[in-house]
Amino acid sequence: MKWRGRRQSSNVEDQRGGSGGFGGGLGGGFGSSRRVRLPVGRRTGGMSLGTLIIVGIVLMFLGINPLTLLTGSLGDLGGSGTSYTTDEPSTGGRTTAQNDEMKQFVSVVLAETEDTWGRIFSAAGQSYPKPTLVLFSNRISSACGYASAASGPFYCPGDRKLYIDLSFYDELKRRFQAPGDFAQAYVIAHEVGHHIQNLIGVLPEFNRRRQAMSQDEANAYSVRVELQADCFAGIWANDAESRSILDVGDIDEALNAATQIGDDAIQKRTQGYVVPESFNHGSSTQRKHWFRVGYESGDVGACDTLNARSL
Template sequence: MRFDNSRESDNVEDRRGGGGRSVGGRGIGIGTIVLALVAMYFGVDPSVVLNQATNGPAPSAVSRPAGPPANDAEAKFVRHVLAETEDTWAQIFKDNGKQYAAPTLVLFEGRTPTACGTGQSAMGPFYCPGDQKVYIDLAFYQELKSRYKAPGDFAQAYVIAHEVGHHVQNLLGISGKVQAARQRAGEREANALSVRLELQADCLAGVWAKNADAARNILEAGDVEEALAAASAIGDDNLQKQAQGYAVPDSFTHGSAEQRMRWFKRGMASGQLGVCNTFQSKAL
């Protein structure tokens, strides 16, 4: 991934080393993490789910050492990627007669307060519509590389672009409509709506990649394959098979590996917002 023509974003809040704590107690299964993510996205404090999973009132907390300096390479990378999303979505919104309001990206370690409840590293990167912030513990990138076998800088950029895709959904009013519909639905239908929301965010990540590359030539050989590997690795079917040996499609909340890759490729092939309407697509 090239940043020759890219600036660094000023919308990064670095909370690392500022009182972040790590979660102790029993291990947390991937199914619990998925539930916690869904809970947080729709405004429910995810610590309720995580605390129940650790079989105790509150997980033990262990102080972590001070985080790396604010100008470390990982933080600079995040600021470059976030700037790319800002410039790209500002132009797309302008072309569609709208004004883009950029989100803040928060770097944290262990746990951190959010408008959606307590954010925890165990949940992976997430977006909170309540404060319009993207949250990420950069330790996730090592997890993506070692545990999920999805290395590469563009795999990391895809993760950020997906969460910013949720911000775009929030600005366009899609998230609020989905939340209202989920509250009226049964569990199976609510899960299906979550899948459509997540696949749309994957598609929007593809739209971003297409437009950012066209404007500033950010992609290098192998970058798209890195993003697809990440999308596949965190598909619900692969995560469930890794955790329990089999997949239960009705319980999916983010989409299968094949779906996540396909919708990212669809957004990238077109570069147009209109191709990402997962809510009108009969076949996901």
């Protein structure tokens, strides 16, 4: 990814080395929020009537008034997601040259998502409420409660912030065998996607509905939510490519990351067998497929995993 020398977002809070704090329950993990893109086509900045209709259908399916699109008026609920538990201590608190460079990198990635979503929201006649990216080490207290580095990256709807201990990227490379800067960018894009989902009301509606769901039902719904987030991350990759900031092999890095963090791949790695009923992010095949759908289509209408008969 051609990130050096590009604008860095000012919406980054560096809380590494802090004591963190304690709160309520765990907020969530990599994969539990969502990103939505509103324009149609691979290289366009506006929305077609067809795209608007599809977005409206998705929202109405969830019991959401389409007029609340992009307003965030449904409010903030607790975080959701899955932790990618590690058994190694965080090194994110040490201010090393590597971590400083990584801070610059994630700041650039966040800025790129700001530019993309700013144009998208502007084309829809709206302003884009930017999220904040919080860098922490070891543990952190968010509006969604207390989380540790072992939780992995997560998005908290309650404060509209993304949280990451940069040591996760070491885990992504070594433990999950997903190296590369665009694999790392995919992580941020996925969490920003959850921010977009929060703004348009999909994430709060899911949190509301799952209170009455069985665990199996909630897991199945969560998979659909997460696969759509992967699809939206693919759409961001589509937009990044249109601005010529991708290097050869970047998309392969993201696809490999999506494969390595599939529920089945993680379960095989950690417990030696797979329990499909417990999936809440999707299998490796599903995550890779839906990222590719978003990347190749560049259209939010192609990412309707909520209504898809087959995932």
